[in-house]
Amino acid sequence: MFEQSRNLKLFGLMASIVLSCAAHAAEKTEASVSFSKRELATAAWIRDHASKENQSYRILESLTTEVGSRMAGTPGDARAVAWAEAKFKELGFDKVWKEAVRFPSWQRGVESAEILAPFSQKLAVTALGNSISTPEAGIEAEIIRFATLNELIAAPVESVRGKIVFIDHKMKSANDYGQVRQGRASGAVEAARKGALAIIIRSVGTDSHRLPHTGGMHYAADVMQIPAAAMSNVDADLVARILMRGGPVKMALKLGSHAGEVMQSYNVIGEITGSELPNEYVLIGGHLDSWDLGTGAIDDGAGCAITMAAAEFLHRHGLRPRRSVRVILYANEEQGLFGGSAYASEHQAQLKQIQAAAEADSGQGPVLQLDSFVGAKARKLVMQMQSVLAPLGVKKGTSDADPGPDMGVLKSAGVPSFELVLKSDDYFDIHHTADDTFDKIEPARITQAAAAFAVFAYLAAQAPIYFGEQMPVVQKSH
């Protein structure tokens, strides 16, 4: 009886919960799922106040000054991890921890190139990430130019054999990056298939300075590995002018870069714990590693600083939203998205607890547009978010957001994703060069981006429903 009575009581309780939930669900139909006036007012307050401070600028100044260059697996990388843990703690994050990430390392060595004939000209070059070295004495060979990777692929083997391939694909705007970077990534494989001794590409960048752009390249298991380098756009212009005169052009190339041992670094994570749903997460962040030539200001110190400052703003002002906000500073993005993969694997069981994912990895801002990738019921919420952001100049965006390189794997797994699209028309001027330094940062730009991320993180974490489902959050099982 006791048991029965208890069961009845329980049944009655459950029935009332179900009815209540049903009522709640009925309320939150497409038309009615929205942020409250108070939530929207809070978000507007965040926008207006976060855009008046320079926390992100100061965080980035600290990272670039006190750590600087931090290529994965280098002492700079280790210093960056220590910096990030200390900085999260200094900023008062509720939880701060790191998660190990392992990867094959790569080291840069000597690098030089020159045209030997018909005119002696030194070139500003840099090894592409992952490139093997040349023989110690270097390689001397005739160069053969291709306007694009596809032109190389279409070329007869006999025209390429024994030569240094030069891919002269000029990047005219940021929109070209996806296409032009193919020559950097896959050029060595295609050149080696045709018997080339090495490959040197025009820098994948939009500037005209004597600073080559590095960046990742890969080999294929069944194709001979050959050294791969980039020359500055200025030097590519010069070599193209020499080639236009006709006749063979001979180049010397020396690279000392090489693979190193398997190394370990860390995703460093700071969390502002949610007030109601602490086990549901809004993930923002950037990648902590940089290429080695600059001090990683725009790539991706800016993304780290913007998202750290955004979360810290909420915390400092006691605006603890319902869900947790995690700032993830990923390890080794540049050499193969190792940090992003590691986080997704490590947190495989909790992917359904991710309310939203949005990495910042396209520069210092400002945010121009809000792209989303959410369930149908969340669309009105996204529209409300954009309305709050509109005074910052943030426009409506697409519904197929790219959440960033390290978070792409989450989107593939069905995680609701966002892109706060950062202005990047000048990003590829300094991307992956020695010129990626703090002096390029404009306080107003990075501050706007941090304010936009603060608004986004607050509203996503506060939202009445799970962004990934049609149902309201109270009915969710996760």
Add this chain to the structure above:
Amino acid sequence: MFEQSRNLKLFGLMASIVLSCAAHAAEKTEASVSFSKRELATAAWIRDHASKENQSYRILESLTTEVGSRMAGTPGDARAVAWAEAKFKELGFDKVWKEAVRFPSWQRGVESAEILAPFSQKLAVTALGNSISTPEAGIEAEIIRFATLNELIAAPVESVRGKIVFIDHKMKSANDYGQVRQGRASGAVEAARKGALAIIIRSVGTDSHRLPHTGGMHYAADVMQIPAAAMSNVDADLVARILMRGGPVKMALKLGSHAGEVMQSYNVIGEITGSELPNEYVLIGGHLDSWDLGTGAIDDGAGCAITMAAAEFLHRHGLRPRRSVRVILYANEEQGLFGGSAYASEHQAQLKQIQAAAEADSGQGPVLQLDSFVGAKARKLVMQMQSVLAPLGVKKGTSDADPGPDMGVLKSAGVPSFELVLKSDDYFDIHHTADDTFDKIEPARITQAAAAFAVFAYLAAQAPIYFGEQMPVVQKSH
């Protein structure tokens, strides 16, 4: 009789010449010394046609592509001399020759610097021209910052002894060059007087790129020689930020630069011989040597190309003016005006035969203003020149023209001098850096400058009077 008769005849002839000259002289008073309508129309035709072609651009493309870097005494310098002789001949100059110039040479070696503590940061540095090397292992010492050379001069000896002096004088605009370069030129002497181990300066340049600016420095006979380098503006910003945190900052500096043997190069000269007064000269030109980091496009390939194209234009169109136009491509300007001094010495006896001297050594143009330094009677002629140039945007200038580094010695000797003032607000962005390359040249700018120099050379060579005297040219004794 014969003799007498002949003498009488000669007397009659001379009397008629004297009368004619007197009449001519009377005509050419202050008010009446002017170019003829036909001369002015010819000058306008030169202006309009020379500004529609790209000869100067093509000459500079040739020099920077086929020769490139050409620091005095290097193989590139020798190639530049051969290029200049061949190019003058190819362009059809009437006379082409070279005059030997001797100078102590200097060689660049390894160069690296880094901050060791409190934060490890690599710096982009370059040796200043004439600097001695550090010990092979480099120098490690605390750095001490001074905002200016004067601040260093005012500092107590004990604060400087045993340290690396850092002069952090920021160049805000081209107007600052004269002042800021003092730290580059004399900083090592002042630092060594107080017992410093080395000096490193903020680059004397207006850019924000990771490319240090080299440039000449000197030692004093009675003061210890210490190594001298420049870091890029970006790195100077970084070091200043590190210093602002307080506490000692330790730097490592390694330079392998050193003096070499006495070398010989050449002033290369091309002449368009005058139709009436072939032994009177209008001198234009630039300096053929460059610093070694770039390919010497703006400094001073542009000046060479502008003046070569200007003279060649007159020649190609059969516009042979009364006096000769000489284009002088000076040897080794950068390390001490050796070519300019050599020309003045070599031609000491003919200084009074120089009608006008105007070097182009401030970039690619356009010409903004016509400065002059001439006798009072020539002022109206200068005004007429400027009127012809006005449609190109050339304004009236000062009456105390600086004819350029290599021709300054001529002005000091009383030679009539001009400056076709070149736009230089962006000149110090790339001056003396690896970024001084052909891609920075805008055809419209260099073409305007060549057209202005063509007009100037034509009118100066055609002028009815010697620019350096009060008297009309027919009365001149030289």
